[in-house]
Amino acid sequence: EVQLVQSGAEVKKPGESLKISCKASGYKFTYYWIAWVRQMPGKGLEWMGIIYPDDSDPTYSPSLQGQAVISADKSISTAYLQWNSLEASDTAMYYCARLRGYTYGPDYWGQGTLVTVSS
Amino acid sequence: QSVLTQPPSVSAAPGQKVTISCSGSSSNIGNNYVSWFQHLPGTAPKLLIYDNNKRPSGIPDRFSASKSDTSATLGITGLQTGDEADYYCGTWDSGLSAWLFGGGTKLTVL
Numbered sequence: 001e002v003q004l005v006q007s008g009a010e011v012k013k014p015g016e017s018l019k020i021s022c023k024a025s026g027y028k029f030t031y032y033w034i035a036w037v038r039q040m041p042g043k044g045l046e047w048m049g050i051i052y053p054d055d056s057d058p059t060y061s062p063s064l065q066g067q068a069v070i071s072a073d074k075s076i077s078t079a080y081l082q083w084n085s086l087e088a089s090d091t092a093m094y095y096c097a098r099l100r101g102y103t104y105g106p107d108y109w110g111q112g113t114l115v116t117v118s119s
Numbered sequence: 120q121s122v123l124t125q126p127p128s129v130s131a132a133p134g135q136k137v138t139i140s141c142s143g144s145s146s147n148i149g150n151n152y153v154s155w156f157q158h159l160p161g162t163a164p165k166l167l168i169y170d171n172n173k174r175p176s177g178i179p180d181r182f183s184a185s186k187s188d189t190s191a192t193l194g195i196t197g198l199q200t201g202d203e204a205d206y207y208c209g210t211w212d213s214g215l216s217a218w219l220f221g222g223g224t225k226l227t228v229l
Contacts (some may be wrong), residue, residue: 035218037164044121044223045156045164045207061217095164103211105154105218107175109163 002026004096004110011116012086019082020113022096029077030054033099035106036070036081040092050099051079086117122147123208123221130227135198139224141191141208147219151211153191155184158205158223167206168193198228 007021022034036048049060051070058070067090072079079096094113097106124142131137141153155168166175168184171191183194191208208221 039160044205045158045220047218047220050218059216062215093161097164100169103151103218105152105169105209105211106156106164107166107169109165111163112161
């Protein structure tokens with residue numbers, strides 16, 4: 001059974017750093033792309049970027065480039081989303097998802113990680 | 120404002136049928152496969168339709184979809200209260216080299 005299990009909710013202050021995770025199981029991690037998707041409060045789903053775990057080369061959405069860093073560790077089948085300096089506007093639910101192919105979209109999703117940034 | 124345009128909300132009575140539209144352009148829907156997702160906020164989105172009109176195993180045939188030119192449509196028949204959720208279309212945009220989601224449509228089953 002394919003599963004993507006994300007790390008738990010986080011509450012951070014502006015300027016702090018954060019790394020959230022997405023652990024995959026039930027399939028060959030290096031065979032599929034992983035995407036990160038953001039949902040800000042009261043808003044829709046936004047594509048942040050993708051990574052191919054076999055070479056860990058991320059591609060970012062043009063509209064969200066530079067806001068966070070996507071990485072992966074294939075030795076432990078885990079993808080990450082990381083911020084060096086959080087802002088209040090980073091408050092959102094973040095989902096990881098497995099892609100059927102580079103342009104084919106998600107088929108399995110993680111349960112989401114709620115990130116709250118507040119002073 | 121999303122590149123893929125969906126109505127903000129639709130509603131229908133239990134047992135009835137509803138359709139949700141998704142309008143794009145030649146750089147996205149017109150030349151790429153469309154997927155549809157069901158999402159209850161705070162939970163994992165669920166893939167309902169992929170490759171324009173295919174249902175993953177476990178998705179009932181009450182859910183169907185089609186694509187024509189630069190638009191796509193999701194149809195849900197035999198509406199149930201459990202179908203109340205947000206529905207998103209999604210597709211690759213060849214110009215942006217990025218996946219796009221529509222703005223989402225909130226389905227209310229009256």
